[in-house]
Amino acid sequence: MSDRRAELESASWSGRTRPYDLIKEGVAALVVITIAVVALSTLFGSPDDKQITFKQWAVAAPADFYATSVQELAGSSGTGGYGAPYNTASDGVNLGPLHLAKLMGVTHPVDTVNDFVITPLTTVVNSGPVADALKQWQASDSKTQSTWATNYDNALTKANQDATKVPAGNYGPVPQLATGLLSMAQAGSLDGALLSQGNYFQSDYTKQTLFLGDGSYFNDQSTASNLQGSTWGMMNETGRYPGQAWLWLYSFWYQIPPFNNGDSHPFGANADAWIMVIMGALSLGLIIMPLIPGVRSLPYKIPIHRLVWKNYYQEENL
Amino acid sequence: MSTTQEKEMWTSKLRKSWQKNLPVEKLLPDTQPAYVASWIYLFGVATLASLGVIIASGIVLAFEGASWYHYSNVGHFINSMHFWSVQFFFIFMVVHLWGKFWMAAWRGRRLLTWITGAVAFVASIATAFTGYLVQTNFDSQWISYEAKDGFNSVGIGSRFNVTNFGQMILLHVAFLPLVLGLITVIHVLMVRAKGVVPPIDAFNKELGERK
Numbered sequence: 063m064s065d066r067r068a069e070l071e072s073a074s075w076s077g078r079t080r081p082y083d084l085i086k087e088g089v090a091a092l093v094v095i096t097i098a099v100v101a102l103s104t105l106f107g108s109p110d111d112k113q114i115t116f117k118q119w120a121v122a123a124p125a126d127f128y129a130t131s132v133q134e135l136a137g138s139s140g141t142g143g144y145g146a147p148y149n150t151a152s153d154g155v156n157l158g159p160l161h162l163a164k165l166m167g168v169t170h171p172v173d174t175v176n177d178f179v180i181t182p183l184t185t186v187v188n189s190g191p192v193a194d195a196l197k198q199w200q201a202s203d204s205k206t207q208s209t210w211a212t213n214y215d216n217a218l219t220k221a222n223q224d225a226t227k228v229p230a231g232n233y234g235p236v237p238q239l240a241t242g243l244l245s246m247a248q249a250g251s252l253d254g255a256l257l258s259q260g261n262y263f264q265s266d267y268t269k270q271t272l273f274l275g276d277g278s279y280f281n282d283q284s285t286a287s288n289l290q291g292s293t294w295g296m297m298n299e300t301g302r303y304p305g306q307a308w309l310w311l312y313s314f315w316y317q318i319p320p321f322n323n324g325d326s327h328p329f330g331a332n333a334d335a336w337i338m339v340i341m342g343a344l345s346l347g348l349i350i351m352p353l354i355p356g357v358r359s360l361p362y363k364i365p366i367h368r369l370v371w372k373n374y375y376q377e378e379n380l
Numbered sequence: 381m382s383t384t385q386e387k388e389m390w391t392s393k394l395r396k397s398w399q400k401n402l403p404v405e406k407l408l409p410d411t412q413p414a415y416v417a418s419w420i421y422l423f424g425v426a427t428l429a430s431l432g433v434i435i436a437s438g439i440v441l442a443f444e445g446a447s448w449y450h451y452s453n454v455g456h457f458i459n460s461m462h463f464w465s466v467q468f469f470f471i472f473m474v475v476h477l478w479g480k481f482w483m484a485a486w487r488g489r490r491l492l493t494w495i496t497g498a499v500a501f502v503a504s505i506a507t508a509f510t511g512y513l514v515q516t517n518f519d520s521q522w523i524s525y526e527a528k529d530g531f532n533s534v535g536i537g538s539r540f541n542v543t544n545f546g547q548m549i550l551l552h553v554a555f556l557p558l559v560l561g562l563i564t565v566i567h568v569l570m571v572r573a574k575g576v577v578p579p580i581d582a583f584n585k586e587l588g589e590r591k
Contacts, residue, residue: 071488265546
């Protein structure tokens, strides 16, 4: 691009002009769009599927809730083994040698045993067996607690989450604690206890969301609503409404190899990190597109601009 | 005050620069170059108009609170207006961006106009995303649960915690609209200051070039 051309293109236009009422155009656009928005809002409303509560989960899928509670005590849940920013249980995903989450540290500490089970149980008046179980748990050392919880977690998994088929074993008070938490959730008192964690004001839903996601019930509901990442979930919406369609490119990467195979290394297993990097690079590319050789030449090579300025080109015989 | 002192003042320098680059005739012109005659030019103003509806409906929702629309018919209607205006906003903005790309609208020292527009697009995605996180319904529960893994994977989750409702709603109604609004104002002022980019071949004759 010559300097002379750039100079001409940047100078105030000295050619033919035509009347153009910017304010009128803006007001007309505002009126038309407001009418269209009001019409769509009246006809279709907006999506609002009710939130899932712990009470709903515990009533609808008690075995799943019970098993998840045991996993939280054993540290074998998704959150228990997550790593940063919640705990140090694993290194998390990586970009080659870089473990960025681990590098940033545990900034939102989550102790699945106490935050999800023990502390909530201490906020209510428990029945005799549950109160005794709580005392037994709190009086024991962490090694013993871990042994009890792991033993019961393994036994419950072998019994396909059917607590009635778990053989006798060294489980300590774990079954009673899980039963107590299930009763608490079914009564509707776990939702508030998880949020407040003994405080009055609270607006951080990290702990509830993680606990909810550790079970199967929440995932099953999202699958039923077509919201899973493997089915373009990030750009979908509940019901028959348009979602965040502008996230199509982000969702796209999760649909193709190697990112759609969680077992493949190094990309599939670390898809979240690699896709964030790809989207960061593409976003930067969009911002600096006029500086990218090849891409910036496309408008010259594919003359769509002649359609935009069709009249002008005809009038000026260009 | 002496003339020398006046020349050195930041305020007078800014005023003079503003008057030179963006006089009121450029800010509110009543004519446009003859080539500004295509439906594609409507998408910029349509994007701004949609943003106006988003802000207006968003202010009502902000005054009434995040849960209002769950139990109030009026609230649900205002929420629906917010929802549909966002859909319009992105449709118009994407068409506007594509249009500007095929017009190579960064020509004539308009690089910063393109950059502010593209940054506004990215900021819009972030603003809309935080909006989806504060719907206080099943969708927002699920989106926050899913999205946390992406942000955590590159360490951003340590500071930008999508499961923290308090953080997300403050970003959605305060910080991000402020950023987006500021970038949009700068973008529009740059368009007005630089004028609408001329056709790609407008100066071929002056330059003795043929297409």
